[in-house]
Amino acid sequence: MSPTRRLAAALSGLLALLLLPVAAHASPAAQYTNPIAAQRADPHIFRHTDGYYYFTATVPQYDRIVLRRATTIQGLATAPETVIWRKHTSGEMGAHIWAPEIHFINGRWYVYFAAGRTDDIWRIRMYVLESSAANPLTGAWTERGRITTPWDTFSLDASTFVAGGVRYLIWAQQEPGIATNSNLYIARMGANPWTITGPTTRLTVPALAWETRGYKVAEGPAVIQRNGRLFLTYSASATDANYCLGLLTAQATADPLQASSWVKSANPVFTSNASTGQYGPGHNSFTLSEDGQSDILVYHDRNYRDITGDPLNDPNRRTRVQKVYWRADGTPDFGLPVPDGATPVRLMSYDQPGRAVRHWEYRARLEPNVTPLADSQFRIVTGLSGTGTISLESTNFPGYYLRHRNYEAWVERNDGSAQFRADASFTRRTGLTGTGTVSLESANLPGYYLRHRGGTVWVERDDGTTAFRGSAAFILE
Template sequence: MSAPPSPARRPLRRAVLTAAVALLAMVAVLLPPGTAHASPAVQYTNPLAAQRADPHIFRHTDGYYYFTATVPQYDRIVLRRATTIQGLATAAETVIWRKHTSGEMGAHIWAPEIHFINGRWYVYFAAGRADDIWRIRMYVLESSSANPLTGTWTERGRITTPWDTFSLDATTFVANGVRYLLWAQQEPGIATNSNLYIARMGANPWTITGATTRLTVPALAWETRGYKVAEGPAVLQRNGRLFLTYSASATDANYCLGMLTASASANPLQASAWTKSANPVFATSEATRQYGPGHNSFTVSEDGQSDILVYHDRGYRDITGDPLNDPNRRTRVQKVYWKADGAPDFGIPVPDGATPVRLMSFNTAGHAVRHWEYRARLEANVSPLADSQFRLVSGLSGSGTVSLESTNFPGYYLRHRNYEAWVERGDGTSLFNSDAGFTRRSGLSGTGTVSLESVNLPGYFLRHRAGQVWVERNDDTAAFRDSAAFILE
């Protein structure tokens, strides 16, 4: 819940907000109802997998999602598949490769990623030596089998880079028809644990060619807490840009995601083409009790309409000893939203359990229900994103009903009071529970919409009016029906 402005600034702020809401409303009436909305809601249950770090989920054309991750024993590479993302939680897991008993690839088997390139499967991973566990380098496995869980895997050896130094977290992507390799490495002469690098792929998916470019060095305060780290790169291509996320700082609660951005038409080998975020784009949330989110990948929802952020974190802050020896990093997923300028908005790591949704107005395009100073209102381009995210939970008022729990203020629910909608802490009383209980109905307007009818005021629905959200009696006019219909995003 955003901090309230100082009393001296409130009148001016409210006047500006009122004028902005009025202007946006005038713009909205020029658009057909339901336009300018993002993709529909996708919901999953977190965590997806216990004790699985550095997760990578790849959606293949065969209809399956393939999931691999670091196991806490650091001794093998595992793989599972399912036709849905949620199905990965219970899918059988297969060991496709184990560490060597001596020499190279004998320790610290880290951060596997699975890719399908030119008709074959490839797994990129990092490994140390059995006799020198911190001599971490990058390696590749290959399989020509249709099903990588049952097929034979061939070791294609080490990825050779300009320096024989600590290197890890290889990933690959294609931009403008060219395949690139991204990775993290410790470069001689630079006093960091790892920086990010890019090069073109060569004749095969385990060879790079041409110049290697250093993209970023961890130098900002949030990149250097505990250790000076930039690692775990992942690429998302949307809206005419390349978004490269990466993980920074120590692998405890300081771990977080930063982002580099480049034009899709730029040469990604030119470091100057990339702009670094000034602050983390995804970080620990005390409110949701999610700590050290990072080492992410991206996949897409089952309907292909939404990008999904895949990452690990822990459900507690305090760790005894080296965080790398703590086994409880777990895989989690949540939907990626988009800002008005076309950049991704990852929000905050959402609470455990069902992932949240946004209530988008049917007749005021691009506007979402959000909380501000505890009052529910309708607004476009909500920042922070979590102010407009709610978990649909079993209704506080009884079976068959739903309640809407704030994402960034767990334990706070959308409720009506004097016909106004507020977001307030549940106090367990029957009055609060009934005020916060709604019956989910088919939308009063528009296919694919929902309407929320008050439990203790039958015939009264959640609706927006004059930029605020109310619970009011349905008068069966088109204006009411349209304002009481929402699209779950």
């Protein structure tokens, strides 16, 4: 081939590479190491405009409110913890200090929490603290008293959100005449962040089997707004392994004070998982990743199922985080509570946007709209073959790894052999298509890369073509 023709071919290949579709849909991987905090239940993480994340949660002694801050979510794991308020020594707000949430409203900090009395620890009601300090860890806090609702009954888990320019309070309460532990309610906020005004609406009553195991509970509401809808998660059933998340959905244009605006999902959206070793996930909040591109689910669970005695006396609920994914129809997919350690990622195709590597009957395939989500999630761990490599461990089948066999990619159990360890190890390279992607080179077949072809995933030699480079490049999501 003449130099002129070689140059023309090279330019043609470069143009084809530049014209490959970019997977604009893929939000970058947000990776963390769980748990974030031991013995911290009912976690709430607030991302503020000052560049800090603020974290509060229930302590197992139920006697104080604590606060941490860090510039990253992972940094909260080692951030110093400050006690910003302690329970009263007698009377009101003297026992069962539960589920604090921190919010920044109209230039001031507010903490919502629940508390009982020293003479009746189960007389749980909702209260508010206020601080005008720039740094709420060092500033003074003023007690703004109890949130008054239509009934003087068991009430807890106050939270707040703004929709359509209106601020609302949502909470859990026991309503006279309804034989449940707690239902969910909403009201418009009044002249200040500790007062409600106008009608109170009952949003849901726990009635389904998964909402009534142990206790009839709907509590811990939290709202996330995306894709023209309001999504309200809540926790249901007893606080042991039965604890789980339910979901209410409303159109953003609907009136949130109308119960008919909200549709309850028939099944829980986040539950215990024996394979990943996570039990009783619940009482969540939402925050954003450091780059602002990914929604993060914040929740607590335990890493064992069986509890002796009352679960409320077991101190070992841990704060955990993981990325929220969004389905093609605009609804959230929480997947399953991922294993402890590094949170997983998805390998999204570069040249076929919206398609992810997943396992199906142990064979690796490339598909859109993967259900269940965990079939397409892998933990990036130290390579089974040693330093300098990585391995991809299945999220819903811990101990199973992506490996090549006869050049085809499978997800199989690590049998401990040297052959398996080599076949399941890869060198992470800058994507063959360039910046923003990764390519995975086989550790024991140098020059061979993980790539998709015909809907399945293979390990094949890089032939230098644009088509190969596009099919061997992935975006970590």
